[in-house]
Amino acid sequence: MGWRGEGRGEERGSRCVFAEMSSTHLSGGKVNISRIQDHARKHLFALLDKIDGTKDIVTDGALGSVMGLVANKPMLKEHNIKTIFHLHPGQLPNSNSENIVFIIRPQLRFIDHVADNVHNEVKRSRKDFHIFFVPRVTFLCKKRLEDRGVLGNFEGNLEELPWHLFPFDNDLVSMEIPTTFKEFHLESDPTTLHQAAQGLLSLQSLYGIIPRVTGIGPAAQKVFDFLKRLSLEQSSCQNPSSSSIAPSQIDQVIILDRSVDLLTPLATQLTYEGLIDEIFGIQNNTVKLPAEHFSSSNDNTPYTADTKDIILNSGEELFAEIRDKNFSAVGPALSRKARQISNQFEERHGDKTVQEMKLFVSRLPSMMANKQSLAYHTTIAELVKKVTDTHQFLEALQTEQELMNGIDTDKAHPFIEDCIDRKEPLIKVLRLVCMQALTNSGLRSKVLEYYKREILQTYGFHHALTLCNLEQVGLLRLQQNQRPYTVLRKALKLTVEDNDEASPTDISYVHSVYAPLSIRLVQHLVRPNGSRALQDVIGLLPSPAFDELQTSPSGSALPVPPSDSPKVVLVFFVGGCTFAEISALRFLSQQEVSDTNVEFLIGTTKLINGSSFIQSLSEPLDHQ
Structure with missing residues (x-):
């Protein structure tokens, strides 16, 4: 099956890459979440099994990556799926499958890509086309298919796939x-x-x-x-x-x-999983990290170009243990785990009965998996620490915490001004400006206009629409007579000092000072x-x-x-x-x-x- 692209996953005609995910961990809670997966899988397979012959799936990028949460490669292969491709305009990659199945969200831009694909494909092959809308089809989508001249290509083959929640x-x-x-x-x-x-x-x-x-x-x-x-x-x-x-x-x-x-x-997350997401981005339980930091091994973790895909969920014991900790507590936890694993391997040197040796050998695969898991998370923690130790990160974090504590929120903040002067990423600047507006219950007109002027002159006037959007939804706002944040902060104890991050007693540990x-x-x-x-x-x-x-x-x-x-x-x-x-x-x-x-x-x-x-x-x- 063609699951791994030769280059980056979003290149035109690239094959869809999603990580293999075990689903045993989904049934570990009081409510069995694996039933949601079973439900989604049943609907998918019922629709696929109505189609005779071999099939290629073409799906929009977001759905393509999330499909791994519903069904794995062997399961899809059992239902005659040969290849999964990302949806792009233009021509589909060459394939000898008898059917093309589009699985998309009901968005008009995706319909236009589908129409491109169909028009190009009918010129070179005789295939049957099918389309599954997630979670439902809309009148506008059917109208666009008709306007683009391809609705007839899906006659009798247009279905709804009721995927509402992914596990x-x-x-x-x-x-x-x-x-x-x-x-x-x-x-x-x-x-x-x-x-x-x-x-x-x-x-x-x-x-x-x-x-x-x-x-x-x-x-x-x-x-x-x-x-x-x-x-x-x-x-x-x-x-x-x-x-x-x-x-x-x-x-x-x-x-x-x-x-x-x-x-x-808007606040920087300071838990282990939160920081991984802040720095590298987590998509569908998977983080892509630079491959050179991980020694080659016999595992089957997917590589894509220069990155290594690592799955993050509670199915891995060590990650389940450290994911929710404040990052300052992760290093000691990894050290304890290293000593524990070392002690387990040292047991083989003592005098053993045959029965004890058999028991040790039976535990060896699990011990090796734990050792590899420790190596992965030690490396990830080191990569995170390289960022959190930088002056830029620490100064930004200090600014956030001052804002959340109501310090210097009523005037243009020197650190935000410096970020604009240095042309730091605009997203970083906007996060901080919005945080100041929210913690000050709005900015004085003079301060807000100053920020907007500096941002537009530095980053370009085309960002005026973005600033307008932020104002309309209340992230940027003028100062109000009421001071809701000040009242909420005191009444609900939103800022907490002296919360032990290693053994916390309050939820504020996830941002160090802010609950x-x-x-x-x-x-x-x-x-x-x-x-x-x-x-x-x-x-x-x-x-x-x-x-x-x-x-x-x-x-x-x-x-x-x-x-x-x-x-x-x-x-x-x-x-x-x-x-x-x-x-x-x-x-x-x-x-x-x-x-x-x-x-x-x-x-x-x-x-x-x-x-x-x-x-x-x-x-x-x-x-x-």
């Missing part, structure tokens, strides 16, 4: 749609919010109706409104006699609109009568806030789980969440001394960091 880990699912925040808050387009509601509905079909729905923010309310409507439509199609309702495996969902907490994604507002809200909402503690501050957050109980299709109350068992709460972020926020939720789940007794699941429209969040609101120079 990333045993406590994490994501829609992987990067445009949700921009589409709703900038363009007033609720399309992806409807898809989010469909995702929640699919979770309810797998794990039971979620009894309690809590939410904050306009996007959260919109998602819940869609969910209620979809649930009503679904129940009207069901047989009332088959309405025996089992207790839901999820007790509550908290839907958070990203607009409720715009500051957290994510989003997770502090969750922390209160899951406590008994916790919403009362928020009454004094809820008016400072984007409205509305709601807390409702769902009922069974017949209108009766849903079964209540035993009070002594841990409550399972799904926190669903509409507009994206960071790895630091996920680490903070895991930290809360693991606290033994707690009045909550909660296990968290995390759902999101996209896994983001500050750079990708700002990038999603930026206007590209080309609009292809």
Whole structure:
């Protein structure tokens, strides 16, 4: 099968590369996330099996890489898939497969690429064309296919593939749609919010109706409104006699609109996984790192040109242990692991019985895997440390922490001015300027205009649209009479000093001094009568806030789980969440001394960091 491109993965006609992922780790939580994978896989294979003969798949870049979370290469080969290609305009690569299957999101630019491919392919071969829209087809897409003269090529072969959520880990699912925040808050387009509601509905079909729905923010309310409507439509199609309702495996969902907490994604993440994402970028559980830092080995980790693809999920014991730690605690953890592995190998030198030697030999593969894992993460930690030890990183971090503590937020910041003078990456500058605007509850008109003028003169006037977008969604704003951040910081203890990063007692460890507002809200909402503690501050957050109980299709109350068992709460972020926020939720789940007794699941429209969040609101120079 052709899975590995000769060059970079996004070159024209390149074959789609995605890392092999074991799925055993998905069933490790209280809620079996592997059922989501099974559900997605079943839908894919059902559609593929309707097509006779050999097949090539052509998919847009984002879906191509995320397909590895649904099905691996051997599985796809069993269903007559020969090759997977990235979707590009122009001509498809040569292939002797009998069918071309396009799997794409319903976006008009992808339709134009598909039309190009079909027009070019019919000139040189006789193949059947099929198209699967994820998660559904739209009227505009069908109209564009017709306008481009290729709708007839898909007659009887146009399908919908209802992939709403992708399983990333045993406590994490994501829609992987990067445009949700921009589409709703900038363009007033609720399309992806409807898809989010469909995702929640699919979770309810797998794990039971979620009894309690809590939410904050306009996007959260919109998602819940869609969910209620979809649930009503679904129940009207069901047989009332088959309405025996089992207790839901999820007790509550908290839907958070990203607009409720715009500051957290801008702050530099200081957990191990968060820093890997900040520095190198994590896509679909995989990080691409410079291959020269890793000695050649017998493992089958994919190489692409000069990079090595390393999979990051809880299926690897060491990564599961260190991923959520503050980076300052990672070095000591790796040292302890090295001593432990060394001691295990030293056991072979002692006097052993035959039975003991057999036991040692049986453990050897696992020990070798642990040794390789340690070598990988030691190298990754060294690569991260090279960045975090630099003067530029430390000075930027100090500036962030000063802003979050309300220091020098009311005037142009010298470090931000220096960054502009040095023409540092614009994304870095915009993150800091937006952080200052948020922590100061808006910038004075003189300061805001100064920043905008300096940015446009230094980086180019074509960035005016991006600045306008940031203003429209509230990331850049003029100073208000109210000081919401100051009140929230004090009332919810958003900045915490002297939190031991090696043995933390508060979620603020994920940013060293700052506790994510989003997770502090969750922390209160899951406590008994916790919403009362928020009454004094809820008016400072984007409205509305709601807390409702769902009922069974017949209108009766849903079964209540035993009070002594841990409550399972799904926190669903509409507009994206960071790895630091996920680490903070895991930290809360693991606290033994707690009045909550909660296990968290995390759902999101996209896994983001500050750079990708700002990038999603930026206007590209080309609009292809």
